[in-house]
Amino acid sequence: DADVTQTPRNRITKTGKRIMLECSQTKGHDRMYWYRQDPGLGLRLIYYSFDVKDINKGEISDGYSVSRQAQAKFSLSLESAIPNQTALYFCATGDSYDETQYFGPGTRLLVL
Amino acid sequence: SQQGEEDPQALSIQEGENATMNCSYKTSINNLQWYRQNSGRGLVHLILIRSNEREKHSGRLRVTLDTSKKSSSLLITASRAADTASYFCATDGQAGTALIFGKGTTLSVSS
Numbered sequence: 166d167a168d169v170t171q172t173p174r175n176r177i178t179k180t181g182k183r184i185m186l187e188c189s190q191t192k193g194h195d196r197m198y199w200y201r202q203d204p205g206l207g208l209r210l211i212y213y214s215f216d217v218k219d220i221n222k223g224e225i226s227d228g229y230s231v232s233r234q235a236q237a238k239f240s241l242s243l244e245s246a247i248p249n250q251t252a253l254y255f256c257a258t259g260d261s262y263d264e265t266q267y268f269g270p271g272t273r274l275l276v277l
Numbered sequence: 278s279q280q281g282e283e284d285p286q287a288l289s290i291q292e293g294e295n296a297t298m299n300c301s302y303k304t305s306i307n308n309l310q311w312y313r314q315n316s317g318r319g320l321v322h323l324i325l326i327r328s329n330e331r332e333k334h335s336g337r338l339r340v341t342l343d344t345s346k347k348s349s350s351l352l353i354t355a356s357r358a359a360d361t362a363s364y365f366c367a368t369d370g371q372a373g374t375a376l377i378f379g380k381g382t383t384l385s386v387s388s
Contacts, residue, residue: 198375208320210375266322269319
């Protein structure tokens, strides 16, 4: 089984809809991250969490919110989706003692 | 804003050749990491080099770091078709372990 899972893997939605992307991990890591990837722009950090009670904004948090429901779960919400949020979204985890990050397989989101 | 910038943006080579990618960054770092991404998939960590290290090896990978020039290079020796992927450098950002990624180098290795 994969250590970092994301659901759904693909999602098509319409402008104005609220959607949630979910991330679960079995690595026992404290730290979790959400990134988005756009062609030619690399990965940009949306939100990150260093433990269950810690939530921090990243470079591009506007239009997004997150919830850390448990150590193993970190969800990303788009309250009112817009077309320029069409992108590939990645969840990642990291241990406080290990500076490496471990990525999920990604969620491909299309907002019409 | 991007911390690391990879160069070149795209690289095409033949199997057996060496591939070199470069990364430049703007501010002081504690470490620099390289990741690989196969088309549309999650990133996979390749190697981490700390600011007090100048060179590191892992299998066919060789990474160098020059903190005075704020640059790093990734060398893949004896490339294989399976090395075809995008390669990203990442540096530790303001939050410590919240990595900041470059835009990546797309490597294409033809057989």
